[in-house]
Amino acid sequence: MKKNFLLVAFLFAPIFCYGELFLEITKGSDDPYRVAMIPLEGDTRISKQLNNIMRNDLIRTGEFSILDEELLLPIKIIDDELVYTDWKLLGMDYLVTGKIVKAKNSVDINYEIYDIHKKRKVRSSKIFGIPNQIRQLAHYTSDGIYESITGIKGIAATRLLYVNEIKDSKLISTYKLMLADSDGANEKILLSSSEPIISPSWSPDGKKVAYVSFETGIAKVFIQEISSGKREAVVSKDTQISSPSWSPDGKYLSLTLYQDGNAEIYILRLRDRTLTRMTNQFAIDTESSWSPKGNKLLFTSGRSGSPQIYELDLRKLNPKAKRVSFEGTYNAKASYLPKEEGIIFVHRSDGGLFHIALKYKKENFIRVLTEAKMDESPSVAPNGNMVIYGIKEGDLSMLAGFSLSGARFKLPASNGEVREPAWSNFLR
Amino acid sequence: MIANYRYLHASLFSFCIHAVIFLYIYGTFNSNTSQALLISKPLQIELKFDLPSQNTKKQIPSKVKANPSLPKQTSQDHVYSKTIETIELASNNLLIKSNISTLLSEESEIEISKEQQEISLYAQKIISTIENAWMKPRNIPEGLVANLRLKIRSSGRIIKVDLIKSSGNIRFDNSALQAVKRVETFNFFNSIPKSLYEKEFKAISISFNP
Numbered sequence: 001m002k003k004n005f006l007l008v009a010f011l012f013a014p015i016f017c018y019g020e021l022f023l024e025i026t027k028g029s030d031d032p033y034r035v036a037m038i039p040l041e042g043d044t045r046i047s048k049q050l051n052n053i054m055r056n057d058l059i060r061t062g063e064f065s066i067l068d069e070e071l072l073l074p075i076k077i078i079d080d081e082l083v084y085t086d087w088k089l090l091g092m093d094y095l096v097t098g099k100i101v102k103a104k105n106s107v108d109i110n111y112e113i114y115d116i117h118k119k120r121k122v123r124s125s126k127i128f129g130i131p132n133q134i135r136q137l138a139h140y141t142s143d144g145i146y147e148s149i150t151g152i153k154g155i156a157a158t159r160l161l162y163v164n165e166i167k168d169s170k171l172i173s174t175y176k177l178m179l180a181d182s183d184g185a186n187e188k189i190l191l192s193s194s195e196p197i198i199s200p201s202w203s204p205d206g207k208k209v210a211y212v213s214f215e216t217g218i219a220k221v222f223i224q225e226i227s228s229g230k231r232e233a234v235v236s237k238d239t240q241i242s243s244p245s246w247s248p249d250g251k252y253l254s255l256t257l258y259q260d261g262n263a264e265i266y267i268l269r270l271r272d273r274t275l276t277r278m279t280n281q282f283a284i285d286t287e288s289s290w291s292p293k294g295n296k297l298l299f300t301s302g303r304s305g306s307p308q309i310y311e312l313d314l315r316k317l318n319p320k321a322k323r324v325s326f327e328g329t330y331n332a333k334a335s336y337l338p339k340e341e342g343i344i345f346v347h348r349s350d351g352g353l354f355h356i357a358l359k360y361k362k363e364n365f366i367r368v369l370t371e372a373k374m375d376e377s378p379s380v381a382p383n384g385n386m387v388i389y390g391i392k393e394g395d396l397s398m399l400a401g402f403s404l405s406g407a408r409f410k411l412p413a414s415n416g417e418v419r420e421p422a423w424s425n426f427l428r
Numbered sequence: 429m430i431a432n433y434r435y436l437h438a439s440l441f442s443f444c445i446h447a448v449i450f451l452y453i454y455g456t457f458n459s460n461t462s463q464a465l466l467i468s469k470p471l472q473i474e475l476k477f478d479l480p481s482q483n484t485k486k487q488i489p490s491k492v493k494a495n496p497s498l499p500k501q502t503s504q505d506h507v508y509s510k511t512i513e514t515i516e517l518a519s520n521n522l523l524i525k526s527n528i529s530t531l532l533s534e535e536s537e538i539e540i541s542k543e544q545q546e547i548s549l550y551a552q553k554i555i556s557t558i559e560n561a562w563m564k565p566r567n568i569p570e571g572l573v574a575n576l577r578l579k580i581r582s583s584g585r586i587i588k589v590d591l592i593k594s595s596g597n598i599r600f601d602n603s604a605l606q607a608v609k610r611v612e613t614f615n616f617f618n619s620i621p622k623s624l625y626e627k628e629f630k631a632i633s634i635s636f637n638p
Contacts, residue, residue: 032563033606062566063599093610117609151598341569360569367567385599404567405599 042100053138057156062407123148161200166416184411210244254288338384562607584617
């Protein structure tokens with residue numbers, strides 16, 4: 001008896017042989033990574049510009065607190081080794097230094113990141129700039145810093161689509177489809193029209209956009225190439241078509257068609273333009289969006305009497321929609337987080353206000369993440385840590401964003417009203 | 429002839445495998461209950477430390493948990509908290525019980541409770557130090573748990589941190605690692621008696637479980 005017990009014990013011993021003290025931590029403070037960023041060496045004008053952009057990029061993530069520039073200390077190096085103690089006394093976690101290298105007609109950045117606690121350099125990297133693209137260079141650098149500290153891919157170098165409506169003195173509106181950097185700078189006009197433009201959507205490679213334009217009098221979905229401006233309507237049928245969403249492999253477009261008497265979800269194969277009907281319901285089905293793996297669709301449906309979010313499993317032959325939102329009487333415009341661990345959507349609270357909410361798959365409650373009055377059309381950043389959405393300030397629509405880590409920001413409004421943001425995929 | 433050897437080897441091998449499987453099954457089902465408990469249970473057992481100034485043994489300091497190893501039944505000289513716990517759990521085992529009764533003379537009981545007090549005190553200090561340094565990320569799913577394993581010098585300096593169980597959420601794991609990194613050194617470690625350090629505080633497991 002004893003012998004076989006010993007044998008069994010011997011076989012299993014390595015599995016639970018933690019003979020050591022086991023402590024459990026249950027609360028924490030609310031304090032992000034503390035980073036000291038030394039202004040880049042080199043041309044002071046460019047350095048200042050770069051520094052500002054990088055700082056803002058990092059602060060917007062909500063995961064960094066950047067030391068004020070006035071509090072920075074001179075860098076001391078003894079025997080080729082950085083002196084860490086000063087920075088430790090300041091309570092810093094990381095130190096970032098770098099310099100600007102001017103090449104023939106571009107600007108490069110060499111930067112280094114030091115871990116103050118481990119007392120060693122954790123990254124030394126070079127970013128090659130493109131001529132006349134200072135902002136892009138700063139975004140790439142801050143993404144590099146973000147990734148090496150958090151292990152998560154940064155989104156500063158991604159881009160946004162949104163619709164800008166400008167009223168002239170006679171209150172006649174012009175609608176513009178705009179493209180901008182993730183911080184709202186560097187705006188470009190993709191399309192300008194006297195009729196409304198809505199629901200812009202990125203192709204996964206970031207080279208094309210799809211959107212709904214009312215230029216023919218009814219809603220039609222167009223695809224436009226960003227670089228050339230070439231555009232075409234995707235379905236030639238004489239019916240209203242709306243809310244395009246690109247599949248993650250870029251081969252399909254999910255759409256809402258109104259040809260059956262009410263709104264139904266269709267999937268369009270772009271190669272040969274064949275349409276497949278996905279829903280068959282007397283109620284409205286619309287606002288579809290793809291799961292990151294491309295095997296599920298989320299959409300909004302009124303089949304239960306109020307707008308709610310449903311999920312369709314595309315791997316099944318005749319998929320049955322599964323309801324995924326149960327709280328309240330209005331949940332709409334849902335999209336997945338990038339690992340499919342949850343969904344972000346618009347939720348109407350009991351007070352009748354519209355907020356952006358998050359529901360994790362494993363949880364049976366929702367988290368309301370915003371507190372304005374009329375929050376709408378959220379779009380999730382490709383790393384899943386930030387969301388951009390539309391708000392109403394006074395009567396004006398504009399864009400705001402938040403990170404799941406708690407930071408909030410507003411995008412500087414160009415003139416007029418801004419709405420319907422769409423966040424691109426990673427672009428590199 | 430060669431073929432025969434092959435058969436011989438094969439049958440020998442299969443005999444061994446079967447013997448192991450048989451012994452395992454026999455061991456789990458037929459050994460008396462306490463042994464089965466020892467094998468299947470001792471992953472996380474709450475340590476009941478004695479708090480200072482109280483001689484009731486059932487006081488549980490809030491978040492201190494212990495992972496006892498299999499008790500060494502032969503050691504006559506040292507019985508400490510973890511062993512007692514495991515033994516309490518395996519209360520059916522008469523053999524161990526009789527062992528305890530011989531071991532727990534009154535003097536050693538006093539010693540043990542004093543030691544437990546000390547362990548509890550230092551454990552609380554470690555917990556509060558890490559809690560102060562830990563930034564719990566916002567808007568993470570509920571029920572995430574990450575376990576770290578620390579190796580600590582007698583000076584209190586943390587020399588190694590391993591993530592032994594990831595929570596599956598990178599932001600959460602990072603925050604736990606960052607907390608430990610910020611602590612860097614437990615300043616009170618030089619006040620821990622050498623023997624206690626060797627026994628309990630050389631390597632510790634920490635669970636981040638908000």
